[in-house]
Amino acid sequence: MKVAIIGAGNFVADRMIESFHLGDGPNVTAIARHPSDLTLAGRFTVDLRIADFLDVTSLARSFGGCSAAVHAAQLDASDLKRGVTQFCRAAAKAGIRRVVYLSSAEVHGEQPPPGSDEKSTLHTHHDSALTNALVVAERQFFAECRQLELVGYALRPGIVFGPRSPIVAQVAAELRDGHAWLLEDGGGVCNSLYIDNLVAAIRVCFRAKAGHGMAYLLSDSETVTWREFYYAAANELNISTTGVHSISAPAANAEGPDHMALDENSPALQSAASPLAAVAIEEVPQVTPRMLALQRRTWRFTSARAVREIGYTPAVSFAEGMRRSCAWWRFAQGELTAVA
Amino acid sequence: MARSGPPRSQDSLNMASSSHPVRRRERTATRENSDQPLTAKPPSRRRDTEEKTTEISAGVPEIVLLGCGAAAREIYIPILQALEQAGALRMRAIVGPDESAREFCRNSFPHAEALSSLDALAAPPNTLVIIATATRFHPTQSLAALKRGWHVLCGANFAPTSRDGAMMIAAADRYRRLLAVDLHARFFPATRYLRTLCRDHLLGPPISFRIHDGTPRQPLAGEPPRDEKAETPEGVLTELGLAPLDLLTSCLGSAAVASYADDAMGGVEANAFISLTFPEEVRGTIHLSRDWPTEQSYTFVFERGIVRWDAAGASDLTLQLASAPTALKGQLVTPLSAIHAHPTARLLGTAKQAVLAQIQNILGAMSGREVLRVPAAEAMHSLSIVEECYARRTALAQPWLPRNEAAQARALAPAPALRRP
Numbered sequence: 001m002k003v004a005i006i007g008a009g010n011f012v013a014d015r016m017i018e019s020f021h022l023g024d025g026p027n028v029t030a031i032a033r034h035p036s037d038l039t040l041a042g043r044f045t046v047d048l049r050i051a052d053f054l055d056v057t058s059l060a061r062s063f064g065g066c067s068a069a070v071h072a073a074q075l076d077a078s079d080l081k082r083g084v085t086q087f088c089r090a091a092a093k094a095g096i097r098r099v100v101y102l103s104s105a106e107v108h109g110e111q112p113p114p115g116s117d118e119k120s121t122l123h124t125h126h127d128s129a130l131t132n133a134l135v136v137a138e139r140q141f142f143a144e145c146r147q148l149e150l151v152g153y154a155l156r157p158g159i160v161f162g163p164r165s166p167i168v169a170q171v172a173a174e175l176r177d178g179h180a181w182l183l184e185d186g187g188g189v190c191n192s193l194y195i196d197n198l199v200a201a202i203r204v205c206f207r208a209k210a211g212h213g214m215a216y217l218l219s220d221s222e223t224v225t226w227r228e229f230y231y232a233a234a235n236e237l238n239i240s241t242t243g244v245h246s247i248s249a250p251a252a253n254a255e256g257p258d259h260m261a262l263d264e265n266s267p268a269l270q271s272a273a274s275p276l277a278a279v280a281i282e283e284v285p286q287v288t289p290r291m292l293a294l295q296r297r298t299w300r301f302t303s304a305r306a307v308r309e310i311g312y313t314p315a316v317s318f319a320e321g322m323r324r325s326c327a328w329w330r331f332a333q334g335e336l337t338a339v340a
Numbered sequence: 341m342a343r344s345g346p347p348r349s350q351d352s353l354n355m356a357s358s359s360h361p362v363r364r365r366e367r368t369a370t371r372e373n374s375d376q377p378l379t380a381k382p383p384s385r386r387r388d389t390e391e392k393t394t395e396i397s398a399g400v401p402e403i404v405l406l407g408c409g410a411a412a413r414e415i416y417i418p419i420l421q422a423l424e425q426a427g428a429l430r431m432r433a434i435v436g437p438d439e440s441a442r443e444f445c446r447n448s449f450p451h452a453e454a455l456s457s458l459d460a461l462a463a464p465p466n467t468l469v470i471i472a473t474a475t476r477f478h479p480t481q482s483l484a485a486l487k488r489g490w491h492v493l494c495g496a497n498f499a500p501t502s503r504d505g506a507m508m509i510a511a512a513d514r515y516r517r518l519l520a521v522d523l524h525a526r527f528f529p530a531t532r533y534l535r536t537l538c539r540d541h542l543l544g545p546p547i548s549f550r551i552h553d554g555t556p557r558q559p560l561a562g563e564p565p566r567d568e569k570a571e572t573p574e575g576v577l578t579e580l581g582l583a584p585l586d587l588l589t590s591c592l593g594s595a596a597v598a599s600y601a602d603d604a605m606g607g608v609e610a611n612a613f614i615s616l617t618f619p620e621e622v623r624g625t626i627h628l629s630r631d632w633p634t635e636q637s638y639t640f641v642f643e644r645g646i647v648r649w650d651a652a653g654a655s656d657l658t659l660q661l662a663s664a665p666t667a668l669k670g671q672l673v674t675p676l677s678a679i680h681a682h683p684t685a686r687l688l689g690t691a692k693q694a695v696l697a698q699i700q701n702i703l704g705a706m707s708g709r710e711v712l713r714v715p716a717a718e719a720m721h722s723l724s725i726v727e728e729c730y731a732r733r734t735a736l737a738q739p740w741l742p743r744n745e746a747a748q749a750r751a752l753a754p755a756p757a758l759r760r761p
Contacts, residue, residue, distance in 0.1 A: 022605070022745035022752070035570055036557035039630045042573040044752070045606035052565030061567055163740040164632065196742070324740035331611075331740075334552045334627040334634060 001026040001206065004066040004096070006053060006087065007073035009037025011164040012102065012195065016072060017041050019199045026206065031062045033073075053083050059090030068098040068206055071141075077133035084137045088144035088152070098151045100205045102198075103138045105156045105191060105217055105301055106131050112299045118156075118215050142213060153205040153310070154215040155198070158301055159294070161229075162195030162321060163328030171233050172329045174286070180234075181245040181285030183295040186227025190294075191301050193219050194321030197314040204310050211309035217301045222318045226295045232319065236326035245285040249292060399466055401429050401703050404490070406458065406481060407472035408436035408445045410560060411495055415524075416470055417448050419695045424449070429703060432463050440564045458484050465489045466706060474571075475578050479504040482519065486511045491518040491706055493699070496583050497574070498719040505723050509716050519716040520702050523586050526714065527694035528654040529672040531587055534640060537647060538591040543661075544643025546592060549624030551584050552634035553651060575608035576630045577726055584626050585722035587638065592618040594721070600729035601736040603631075605752040611736060614729055654691040 003020065007013035008030040017030045021044045030041035031049045038048050051062040053073050063069055069091045075083045084101060091099050108116045109126050122139075124132040138154050145152030161167050174180035201218050234241045306312035316324075403420060405412055423429050431449040435458055436442045442454045455461055458469070458481070469485040471478055475497040485492050492512070498521045499505035512519035525531050538546050554576060589595055595616045602609035610631040617623050627634060636651040646660040646667075653671070660667040673685035689697075704710030735753035738746060 019745065022741070022748040032570070033565065034559035034563060035573065036559050038570055039557055039573050039610050041607075043603055043605050043607045043610055048570035048572065050566045050568050050570045052567055055565065055567070058565065058567035328740040331738075332629075332632040334550075 001068065002029065002066045003027070003206065004029045004031060004063045004069040004094075006031045006051070006059070006062075006069070006071055008032040008041045008048075009034070009039075010072065010074050011162070011166070012160060012198065013070075013072040014040040014164065015162065015195050016070065016199050016202065017044070017046060019196065021046055026068070029062065029066055031059075054079060054086055056086045056089045056093060059086055060093040063090055063094035063096055066094065066096060068100070069094075069096050070100045070102070070202060072102050077130045080133045080137035081140050084141045085144055088141065088148055088150060091150060092148040097149075098206065099145065099153075100202055101138070101141045101152065101154045102202075103141070103154045103156045103215060104134050105158045105219075107135045107138055107156060107215075108301075110293045111297060112301070114299050116299055116301065118217055118305050138215060142215075145213060151212040153208070153212055155201055155205070155218055155306075156215055156301075157193045157198050157201075157218045158191030160193050160195055160198055162325050164332075165195065165325065168233070168325040168329060169332075171230060172237060172326065175230070175234050175237060175239045175244070178243050179245075179284065179286050180230055180243065181247050181287060182227055182230060183247060183249060183292060185246070186225055186230065186295070188226050188295040189297050189300045190224045190226050190229045191219050191297065192224045192229060192318060192321075194314070194316045194318065194325075196316045196321070200315060201306060201310075201312045204306075204312050208310040214305075214309070216303070216306040216310065216312070218303050218306055218312065219301050219314070220316075220318050220321070221314050223300050224318050228318075229322075232322040233326060236322055237329070247285060247287060249296065399464075400427070401706055402432040402463055402467045403429050404433045404435060404458070404461060404463060404467060404469045404485075405431070405445065405472065406435045406469055406485075407495075408434060408438065408441035409472065410558070411472040412445055412470075413560070415522075415695055416472060417445060419692065419699055420470075421448050422696065423699065423703075428700070429468075432467060433461050435461065441560065444561070458488070463488075463490065467491070468493060468702060468706060471495055474574055475500050476574075479508055482508045483511050486515045486517050486519065489515065489517065491520075491702070493520045493522060493702055494716065496522045496524075497579050498582060498716065498723060500578065502720060502723045502727055505716065505720055509720075512716065518702065518705055518712055520705075520712055520714050521716045521719040522698070523583070523714045523718060524691075524695045524698045525583055525587060526590070527689070527697045528691065529688035530649045530653065530655055530657050531590075533657065533672055534587070534638070534647065534649060535591050537640070537642065541642075543645040543647070545620060546622050546640055546642050548622060548641045549588065549592075550637075550639045551588075551624070551626040552629075552637050553584055553626070554580050554629040555633045555636070557630055572608055573630075575602070575604065575612075576610055576628045577602065577612045577614075577729060578608075579630070580628050581612070581614075581626075581726050581729070582719055582722045584628075584638070585725050586719065588616065588618070588624075588626075589721055589725075591640075592622050594619065595725055597725060597728045597732055598623070599734065600732050601734045603736045603738065603749075604733075604754060605735075605749050606754070612729075613736065616725075652691075654694050655688050 003026045005013050005016055005028060008017060009032050017028050020026055020028050029047040029049060030038065031051050032038050033053055035050060041048055049062040052058040053075065071084065071087045073083060088099060107122050108120060109131060110128060122135045124135050126132050141152060141154055159167060197220060198218060230244060231241050303312055303314065405416060420431060424431055431452040433453040433455055434442050434445045434449065435455045437456055446452055446454045467490040469490045470493045471481050472495050473481060478494055478499050482492050482494060499508060508519060537543055595618055598615040598617050600614050602612040612628045614626040638649040638651060640647050644662045648658040650656050655672040657672060658667050658669040672688045698714060701710055701713045705712035735750045738749060741749060
């Protein structure tokens, strides 16, 4: 079996290419938009192609010889719907019947209400244009699959972490530099998903006999809070957690938490920072609205449907995932020079 | 014969007074405002005392830029524009296989021809071809240019192998043309300062070093969508290794490779770690990466202090004197005097000025006014170190991989001495 993976150059696609090539397969065609995106894929003897992700003909040519395709490309919000459309049509044109689309748990919004799962009705009235675009794109994916009679699976991962993931790099750098922070006691739900568990779910989609035409939320087995996420990273990196700042968010306005105005420069936010900030000028926590929103989440998504319908099993524990992630981060800082 | 004599002693090119014409020119360059291009002088017919083995070019030199990628856009085009505006050269042609990339580069030189290959170009003997393409093309492209009677400046990743390099140098000798290699970091005040520290033991003898260099590749500005089978990218050691090795060998002498590991698993490496030893037991490591941003720093430990050069800046150094309570971060400026009042300190030079100085030296050598300071032979020692690395290659440890994948990664790693960059 050979699989076309579009999106080489982002960490999810690159890990998929690596895992398939070093593991039990399948064979891979790595497809990128730019030659500069093929650095990691170029370490292997896999087919490398450049294609226009928004052009059916270009994509279809790059899919040649493949029997499945995975859309792992990171497109701008304005290109998401068209990108998914072209992906599906290119697959059909190339004779591919089985496709996997990496959607996101973000389709449930910035603050998913309790009880959110795959049966929840999605909407496009979010404040975030990206969230709305993700919802539209996922709907378009299923519409194209129906029309083109493709066997399609949409996966909704939570916070994907692992070697080369932006979230691990961010947290590790914050801990190292004394900028790390947690909202209140860090009890917000992380909904973490180790990258290899996502790759495992994609593999399952290649051979599943049923369950297509549906979306699947994905998460690790454990419920992980943001405090646990940061503290696990600190432990692996041998960094003390006493320097992790605790901050309080501004009070919600009358319209509710989804409409909270978050100003990272607001005096309220800054004054709520650790007292140490007034003394150690360099160690001010760098709070972003995005991370604040993530840390405010209280609902934990489960992978129950994926486990039940397509046989998904998150084999890598959170602790092991964090160990591997931090091992990579140390290497990326040039600390690891050991020979295999 | 190409101007391939022994390397000039870089610590002789200091700010002290000198009667050598080359040094006088350089001091003039560093006093200039970095935005002011130097005025081109008419080519001289003066002959120096060295045996003339290279034909002297007369008239305003013409330049052909071969390659329209990142190196062309970020390094050469801004400098060539400045020199052309100063009348020091004339851009003859932009050459590259991709039309949109050619046109993007030609925006800076509207009068220049845009060609898909050198074959279609007619240019006079005082033409300099700047080869800013992938390393594997350098031998054939250099040979083609030299045969046509043109001088050549090769990008920093000089040649795929030392055998190729030797062939290129021999061709330059045969056709009596200059073959230079882009080692413009040699012209940085910071690297010259490091060489002085290492050779003159101003902070005591050097003990160790640690180099981190490289960042992920970026898409080119204006790069249009494409649809094609992609070429395998260049290995990071081939692409980035010569510059740090050149600095180390010019500072510390001949290198011996203690170990080398990279993460090629059937393809080419994105990460490389080199461990080197030098005379007087100086040891250190080089970490190169196109995978993840490195801190791009060159740190030298001496008996009485530590000096760190941030590779992004031509004059930026951080100095930690032994026993001093803090480090000092700054830029290299004109020297102080213990006796005389001195004029306002001036920055010694920028990266742009270094590239400018290098190209001006090549143009000067083409017209016989100067000795070529970066002949291709200067890159051969570093190139041989790269080859030795590949010959001794071991698989890089990747402890974040599952056990089965790590085992397969080791199994897929190419055998030593079978690597082709």
